[in-house]
Amino acid sequence: MRERTGHNPRIRNMRPHRFALLTTEKRADTSASAVLPGMSGVVRLGKRTKELAPTLAPGAIVVIHHADLDTVAARTLLAARPLAVINNAPFVSGRYPNRGPAVLLDAGIALYERADGTDNLFDLLRENEPATLSGDVLRQGSFHAPLSALSQDELSARLGEARANVNVALSDFAQNTLRYLDREDERALLLDPVAVPETRTVIAGRAVLIVVRGDGYEEDLAQLGLFLREQSPAVIAVDGAADALLSRGVRPDIVLGDMDSISDAALKCGAELIVHAYAKPKQSETVDAPGLARVHSLGLKAQTFPVAGTSEDAALLLAYERGADLIVAVGTHSHLEDFLDKGRGGMASTFLVRLKVGSRLVDARGVSRLYARRQRLAPLMGTLAVCAAFPMVVLLANTAVGQHIWRSLMVWLQLLRG
Template identity: 40%
Template sequence: MKLSGLLARQEEVRPGVTGTARVPRRSGELPQRLGPGDIVLLDQVDLDRRTADALVAAGVVAVVNAAPSISGRFPNLGPEVLSAAGVTLIDRVGRDPMRMIKDGARLRLHEGRVYSGDRELASGTDQDADSIADQLIEAKTGMTAQLEAFSADTIEFLRTERMLILDGVGVPAVTVPIEGRHVLVLVPGYGHADDLKRLKRYIKHYRPVLIGVDAGADTLLRAGYHPDVIVGDPSGIATDTLKRATEVVVPAHLDGHAPGIERIQDLGIGALTFPASGNPEDLALLIADAHNARLVVTVGFQATLHEFLDRGRSGSNPSTFLTRLRLGSRLVDGAAVASLQRAAGSNGALAMLLVAALVVLGVALAVSGFGASFLAVLVDFARSAFGRLGEWFA
């Protein structure tokens, strides 16, 4: 029997969850290679839903977190997502033991412990649905302190980025024509792919400028759309997507360093840099605002207070809050647009039935000799009605 087969049989006998370790290159990021059966090592306080969604979509079997996945500051959503998907979560393992584990190593998790073969490498807290629920209840009491800290962070952010937020100074001049047009900004948030499908009629009718943020650009391409602008770290975006975009904007740190710019240069793709401390989705909104977009529809963005706090990126909340204030009434959630379309579609169907019934009645009256003039009025009415229906269903 081959050695690999023997090891596989031994893993089946041992209790717990087994898989291949995936270690991120930098703290706070996801590993670049993720797939079914992987065990992901993280160091992220307050695991957010976006990260959890990405892990579930990749098919990972377990997550080992060096930090507490729920710190108690606020009821973050990530651990609940992992639990609902049946993904094992071990918390508070610590950074030192995690440094011993190499990417690609075979691991086994059992009762809060991390093993390589029979050797214990690390131990932490094994989280389940009950423990997560209890911690989230306690975390709700921390929201007041979190909001107070957010207020202070917002004032500090405005001091450093006031020229950008108030006057748009520093926003790159993209070549894609945006002024007076609708803009759709897609980020890889919860349910973003499904929300994009629901906006098919809206996109067909208004032909908005399509801005994909990070992996949201890949979603646009998979849905059959051509990304007009991509905003994000190119290292996490497919090569084909980058090549098809009209414009690529790479967020840069205030010191000028732009993560992923080397990949763009290797591919021979021209790109603009956007030095700012905000997150990529906020920078995408600022690009639409600075170029005088008529309306900005967001897909995959946070919509509730819990989601707003549950962002997983330190310091990003003030940017998000002030950016949305900047756009004001021009900013519309994609789910709301889809709901209005469905309502319009229902009204349109009723109108079609009404018009059809009136036309039948008019024809009957005309044939009987009493409704020729009424039929002429109906013809005019039908032309107007079907014109409006054309707009509804375009």
């Protein structure tokens, strides 16, 4: 087993990721009409956005099937700088106000939806072949597909309607959560001991950092350089978060997840691999772990962790049951929009797991916004300090002591000048 040391060799450079620059860049025209007539690109098709995004080249015409596009998926698309994103499903269905489309429109990426009455685009378009966007029509060879452009005004109107439906979504979400809380496998997360895998990484008595690909996780991670250097925590990456850690020079000790959104390079980085499996029925000796096949196809070994809930729930349980004295979580999901973005109708497992680990858990989500606020206030506080000190300086200058200090200061400055 690896001994704990005060120095962490995994940390080379906690630099702000270039991704932050992409998300703040804006163009003059942020509607779909920003694409000029006759602009061409290679068509890329993908029904699972998180798997498609890492394979994209800049300038592609990206076709997805992703109703209610979430923020994390939108940012992974934005990093590839596509010419346009065409959705075979509604960007905003009206169930809740998802923020993913705004991320792309604000960066000047043209958005389109399949027009009413048009056949499934995945049945009509050819992968990796060029196509042309002319106005609201996509042309590839002899095929012409009418599209519906999504503008800022249209998006704002849809989001307004979606906000009116939040109460309905919240009610359904709460009912689903309560229904799942009554299931035996969910209650077992809180009431029964969990059989967690043995790990080479020493966790007992250490701080543990768990990183999940949640909204704003990269910005929050960038603020934790001091914590990583001083505490040398065990680092657990949930699935694709391993790639974000590696891009900052931090090698995770453990990668845990379904292994469906992580790159081959990250899988081969040397971390322990634990595949999240579906909870094993009591009568069954086999484990259903779809991600295991991919790991084995790369010639790698992995353990399985059969437990109910999400992969981030499993990561929290692993750290807790292995004896971590502090668990710092970045990017974890905790509210209604988070879970709806992930397509989950409830949060029973997360609720129970957080009840269990809460005494050791520090949720670092949003820490980057605290630092940003402090930086915005710094110039104001400096100005206020100068304004407050000015009257005192004037009063002091009119006293014998003040005049003596002033003359001494002038002499000191003259000596410095030689």
